[in-house]
Amino acid sequence: MGAKIPRNFRLLEELEKGEKGLGADACSYGLANGDDLLMSDWNGTILGPPHSVHENRIYSLSLHCGENYPDVPPDVTFVSKINLPCVDPRNGKVDPTKLQCLSQWKRDYTMETILSELRRSMASPANKKLPQPPEGSTW
Amino acid sequence: MADQAAPPRAREPSFSDDSPVTFTVKASNDAKYTITLTLSTTVRELKERLSGPNYADLPVERQRLIYSGRVLKDPDTLGSYKVKEGNTIHLVKGAASNQRQNPANQGGTASSTAPGSSAAAGVPTNLAAGTGNNPLAGLTGARYAGHIQLPGADMFGPDGGMGPPPDPEQMLSMLENPQFASMMNEALQNPQVIDMMIQQNPMLRNMAPNVRQMMQSPEFRRMMTDPDTIRRMTQLRRDLGMGGLGGMGGPSGDSSFPMPGVTNTTEAPRDGAATGAGSTATPSQTDTTGNTQAQQNPFASLFGNLGDTGNAGAPANPFAALLNPNNPLLNPMFAGTTPAGTPPPAASAGQGTPAPQEGQPPPNPFAALFNPAMFGGQPPTNQGAGSTTSSDQQQSNPFNNPFINSLMQNPQAMQQMMQAFGGGAGAGGANPFNPFGAMGDTPSNPPDTRPPEERYAEQLRQLNEMGFYEFERNVEALRRAGGSVQGAVEYLLTH
Helix, strand or coil, X not given: CCCCCXXXXXXXXXXXHHHHCCCCCCEEEEEXXXXXXXXXXXXXEXXXXXXXCCCCCEEEEEEECCCCCCCCCCEEEECECCCCCCECCCCCEECHHHCHHHHCXXXXXXXXXXXXXXXXXXHCCCCCCXXXXXXXXXC | CHHHHHHHHHHHHHHHHHCEEEEEEEECCCCEEEEEEECXXXXXXXXXXXXXXXXXXXXXXXXXXXXXXXXXXXXXXXXXHCCCCCCEEEEEECCCCCCCCCHHHHXXXXXXXXXXXXXXXXXXXXXXXXXXXXXXXXXXXXXXXXXXXXXXXXXXXXXXXXXXXXXHHHHHHHHHCHHHHHHHHHHHHCXXXXXXXXXXXXXXXXXXXXXXXXXXXXXXXXXXHCHHHHHHHHHHHHHXXXXXXXXXXXXXXXXXXXXXXXXXXXXXXXXXXXXXXXXXXXXXXXXXXXXXXXXXXXXXXXXXXXXXXXXXXXXXXXXXXXXXXXXXXXXXXXXXXXCCCCCCCCCCHHHCCCCCECCECCCCCCCCCCCHHHHCCCHHHHCCCCHHHHHHHHHCCCCCCHHHHHHHHCHHHHHHHHHHHHHHHHCCCCCCCCHHHHHCCCCCCCCCCCCHHHHCXXXXXXXXXXXXXXXXXXXXXXXXXXCCHHHHHHHHHHC
């Protein structure tokens, strides 16, 4: 382990950042269950980026940080239906091979990194005009 | 055991529900509101509080609150989301309903006719909060885009005012719009606005206390916002064949950024001077009957000594009247301000027209001062006036105001004023007496030549933080919103 920040410290750090709103404005995240001592299950939201079909939408996601987080990236799943190339159209799971920050995961990355990158991908010219399922529908 | 365990367990929910927590609500415009509520408060109640003017001032329906990755639902309590001391809830504007909410602005309509009545309001409600550096940003801000009762950008031409000015008819119709009048009125009532106008002009700064007093006088405001006055001035300008802008616009043709309508009528005089037949049915200039002249041109009487040639002389030298030997009182003052390189061609006309050009009527920044109204309080200058106009002047004299009189008769003040005007005109820059010019943003400010990324650095940073990454769009939005982040966001969201 050495000087690496242990999983729980890292997650506590992220939790505080998320709750205090210190991170990016357009993303928010927090523990799905406040009593979860292992801090495994998280909720995330992404505000749809402007000038895209996602504008004014709020997308919910769930993130699962396994035991080996942050050595391995969390599992990320969209709760709100969304049409994105990196999202499995059957269950909303984000395909780690199709999202760069997941496929080339680094220890320094956080859940905020993921949410921000997902948001950026929504706003990318290739994706911002993709037809989307009705707002509020979930998998 | 059970007895011991029960009480704390029973107490716990009530403890956590009734204890107040202090948390922060962070809005998309970087505004933060610190709120203390009990955990039993519902999300709906929190939104209601946030909808108040002290907070986000956003209707409940448009608020979306996000905390810890969850969208807060109205019926739930804060406790159920485990909001804790010092935490931050994000406030996001939901999809904009088409109804624009700006009741304050609509309510202001009545004040145009009774400037005094709205004076109590003090700060104009329609000046954007959050645009600290420029109190006028709100007036040009994107929040007005699409507001029905304000003139649309199309009235300034396809390029939103950078092109030729609106024709006088349009301008007048806009001036008659009570909405606009009340807006101007409110703006002029705002000491901040006045301060800014003064600050922006070094010349005005020197005489700041006086100017402020004058600009703040209801009479001045009324004059500047009264369509009749302005119509009269326009007409007068046309009759005189002057550079046309007069006091209302920049002294030179390069002030191509008209404030909504009022300022820039540059083109009209150029053409109109020759024909004298603008769209307001001005009798042509060849009309020499004294009577008609007196009606159409309240100044005619001031030029009385010149008789029929008065009209010819007038364009170049509206000062003739003031410099009339009849009025020795004022002469020394004007003499004192003669620009060095300008030999007075005739009757010391040089003062008013710092750089007279042959064949082209020089724009005259003094036209505003020569508003007929102002002379009502000037017995000396009126001596030569025929009785035909005096009644006219009496009626329409919003400036019959002791302050002006004292200003006019106080050589020092007058000199200051002349310098201010002369300087302004000579520089070809802003006319210090032109509040509309200042509103127009570009010509009156020292031109801000910094590149947008520098000028809007702070705003761009904020936009980036909010997730607006497209530089070009951000700059455009900021430009349209006059540098207001809030306005830019609204623009970005709606375009």
